[in-house]
Amino acid sequence: MNKLGFSEEQRDCLQEIINVAMGLASDKLARFLNTFVHLQVPSIALVGAMHIPEEFENRYQDAEAALVSQGFFGDEGVRGEAIVLYQMENAHKISALLGYEPGDVSEIEMLTDISSILTTTFLNGLASQIENSLSYSAPRILSSRHGNVADVLKNTSFHWEHALKVDISYQLIDHSFNCDMILLIPGEAVTNIKHILDRILEAY
Amino acid sequence: MALPVLICDDSILARKQVRKSLPDTFDAEFQTAGNGMEALAVLRSQEIGLVFLDLTMPELDGIGVLEAIKTEAIDCFVIVISADIQPEMQKRVMELGALAFVQKPVSEDKINGVLKQYGFI
Amino acid sequence: MSHAMLSSPVLAQLNSGVIVVDDEYNIHYLNTFIERHGNLQLAEVAGKSLFSVFADLPEAWLKRKLMSVLDLKTPAFSSWEQRQYIFKLPHLRPITSSSQYMAQNCTMLPLDTGVHEQPLICILIEDATDAFVYQQHLSRTLIELEKANRQDGLTKVQNRRYWEEQLKQEIHRAQRYQHSLSLILFDLDKFKDLNDKYGHLGGDFVLVELSSFIGSLLRDSDLLGRYGGEEFGIILPDTGLEGAEEVAERICRAVADYPMLFNQQTIRATLSIGVAEFEPKQHFLHDDLIRCADMALYNAKRSGRNRVCCYQAGETDYHKKAN
Numbered sequence: 001m002n003k004l005g006f007s008e009e010q011r012d013c014l015q016e017i018i019n020v021a022m023g024l025a026s027d028k029l030a031r032f033l034n035t036f037v038h039l040q041v042p043s044i045a046l047v048g049a050m051h052i053p054e055e056f057e058n059r060y061q062d063a064e065a066a067l068v069s070q071g072f073f074g075d076e077g078v079r080g081e082a083i084v085l086y087q088m089e090n091a092h093k094i095s096a097l098l099g100y101e102p103g104d105v106s107e108i109e110m111l112t113d114i115s116s117i118l119t120t121t122f123l124n125g126l127a128s129q130i131e132n133s134l135s136y137s138a139p140r141i142l143s144s145r146h147g148n149v150a151d152v153l154k155n156t157s158f159h160w161e162h163a164l165k166v167d168i169s170y171q172l173i174d175h176s177f178n179c180d181m182i183l184l185i186p187g188e189a190v191t192n193i194k195h196i197l198d199r200i201l202e203a204y
Numbered sequence: 205m206a207l208p209v210l211i212c213d214d215s216i217l218a219r220k221q222v223r224k225s226l227p228d229t230f231d232a233e234f235q236t237a238g239n240g241m242e243a244l245a246v247l248r249s250q251e252i253g254l255v256f257l258d259l260t261m262p263e264l265d266g267i268g269v270l271e272a273i274k275t276e277a278i279d280c281f282v283i284v285i286s287a288d289i290q291p292e293m294q295k296r297v298m299e300l301g302a303l304a305f306v307q308k309p310v311s312e313d314k315i316n317g318v319l320k321q322y323g324f325i
Numbered sequence: 326m327s328h329a330m331l332s333s334p335v336l337a338q339l340n341s342g343v344i345v346v347d348d349e350y351n352i353h354y355l356n357t358f359i360e361r362h363g364n365l366q367l368a369e370v371a372g373k374s375l376f377s378v379f380a381d382l383p384e385a386w387l388k389r390k391l392m393s394v395l396d397l398k399t400p401a402f403s404s405w406e407q408r409q410y411i412f413k414l415p416h417l418r419p420i421t422s423s424s425q426y427m428a429q430n431c432t433m434l435p436l437d438t439g440v441h442e443q444p445l446i447c448i449l450i451e452d453a454t455d456a457f458v459y460q461q462h463l464s465r466t467l468i469e470l471e472k473a474n475r476q477d478g479l480t481k482v483q484n485r486r487y488w489e490e491q492l493k494q495e496i497h498r499a500q501r502y503q504h505s506l507s508l509i510l511f512d513l514d515k516f517k518d519l520n521d522k523y524g525h526l527g528g529d530f531v532l533v534e535l536s537s538f539i540g541s542l543l544r545d546s547d548l549l550g551r552y553g554g555e556e557f558g559i560i561l562p563d564t565g566l567e568g569a570e571e572v573a574e575r576i577c578r579a580v581a582d583y584p585m586l587f588n589q590q591t592i593r594a595t596l597s598i599g600v601a602e603f604e605p606k607q608h609f610l611h612d613d614l615i616r617c618a619d620m621a622l623y624n625a626k627r628s629g630r631n632r633v634c635c636y637q638a639g640e641t642d643y644h645k646k647a648n
Binding site: 009012013015016017019020021022023024026027030031036037039040041125129200201204 | 215216217218220221223224260261262286287288289290292293307308309
């Protein structure tokens with residue numbers, strides 16, 4: 001992470017903001033889903049976007065996986081694309097919690113709904129801490145079922161320089177639901193985020 | 205006499221945020237710990253009056269610290285500071301003997317409210 | 326949120342619909358776009374339930390979406406690709422579009438009203454009819470392309486590539502479920518003579534005419550394809566050798582009795598037909614089955630044409646001299 005230009009203090013600051021955002025998100029989700037949500041400390045890493053496909057190739061190789069993308073943009077040049085990856089098996093678990101009956105809505109709608117809820121609750125928590133607010137584009141399925149995850153990621157991430165990889169593991173009381181979230185952030189937005197982190201650090 | 209206070213959080217930023225949210229009128233001597241193990245080492249070796257305790261930490265999390273305080277009967281007050289304030293979690297923390305629960309991100313208002321409520325200021 | 330703020334001239338001019346409802350789903354505002362398309366007046370519907378004003382709404386579905394907006398303070402989305410429309414509104418392409426209602430992309434946004442005010446939700450409705458119409462054209466074109474990709478251009482039966490694909494699949498199915506499967510290969514007798522006598526147009530006419538005629542003699546599950554110039558194949562799923570031979574005999578007789586009128590001349594044609602049954606222990610590849618049917622076809626030719634020959638187990642080579 002350091003070699004891509006985050007100082008140790010900036011990294012600590014970002015990790016804390018993300019931890020708090022995840023905490024706020026799981027709190028909201030728990031109340032919404034009426035279940036207990038346990039959240040592990042998300043591990044974050046700033047990586048070159050070109051390395052993203054290989055990172056996820058193994059994890060999603062044998063399973064039916066879904067990728068959903070959602071763009072976000074806020075003040076002070078904060079913008080990027082959030083990609084949520086999860087296994088279909090997990091999607092069915094959480095859709096039952098969301099109150100969907102089988103056959104109620106199309107699979108695609110279910111996937112975009114879950115992904116949008118996870119992404120926007122997390123990013124709203126992040127934005128509120130940096131005194132920002134975000135707008136979102138509609139979620140879009142990049143691939144589901146038989147698509148090759150690595151290929152889709154290759155085609156998606158090539159025009160981004162950096163990616164903030166956030167590994168999230170949600171555990172609901174009776175079920176475990178794991179997913180990965182990747183925040184793809186263009187170079188100048190990374191610089192803008194660094195300025196914001198510096199401002200927060202100066203305040204303390 | 206100044207109250208010995210331990211601020212335990214794995215994030216430097218979070219520790220600073222707590223420190224900065226405390227009012228000037230609060231007469232205390234501060235120590236910090238970066239995870240649960242460090243916190244227990246301090247608690248076992250010194251008299252600490254009040255602990256600000258984060259829940260999600262590496263090595264040993266806040267729940268682990270609360271459990272140790274309870275089983276080892278360490279005499280101190282604990283204010284838990286966490287972003288995750290699900291009712292289930294609050295209940296669990298209170299059962300383990302915590303005094304109060306403050307939601308992250310902390311602010312002067314939130315911290316002062318709790319300190320006043322329990323007579324620290 | 327004040328009405329003065331909501332009823333700005335920009336919102337009135339906006340080419341998208343805006344509806345604002347509160348946490349009890351009562352309408353606070355709707356813009357000119359919705360007034361005009363929905364044939365409503367804000368003054369008449371303000372304060373009324375969204376679900377009574379728009380009686381056709383998918384109520385349970387929409388409430389679940391709106392609830393998540395209120396509880397999580399996050400936006401919710403709906404795309405025309407999953408749900409063509411939420412609000413039944415006419416669209417702006419009444420003549421050129423085939424669909425009756427405006428296809429819509431909807432966004433449901435939480436409005437920041439402050440802690441003490443009643444929470445409000447803004448529903449944005451974008452007209453996606455153009456995208457919907459293009460998508461329909463595209464899907465139709467793709468279906469046609471796919472069909473063209475499977476068809477023999479002249480005879481409209483399956484082309485060789487697709488037919489062989491089907492044969493592989495049927496063999497796989499027969500192996501898996503232990504069903505019987507037979508194959509018929511047939512060839513037009515003395516096709517060269519037909520071409521010489523009636524010209525290539527006449528030859529083509531016979532191919533087209535017979536393909537359609539033979540197709541009409543088959544079950545829906547039988548698969549007719551053009552294997553080469555005047556050679557065709559029929560895949561007969563769930564059919565043993567005896568059944569396949571009967572079908573082949575019927576085709577052979579029917580074709581011989583089928584006069585075709587071309588340029589005021591009557592053309593008659595006959596077929597030589599080879600039949601083989603799939604044997605899981607002998608046929609490992611679809612080529613093996615084709616080879617057996619082909620041997621039987623050559624036997625039919627060698628023994629005088631206009632007849633059916635079945636492949637006999639154990640035959641290993643072509644009988645020389647044919648055609």
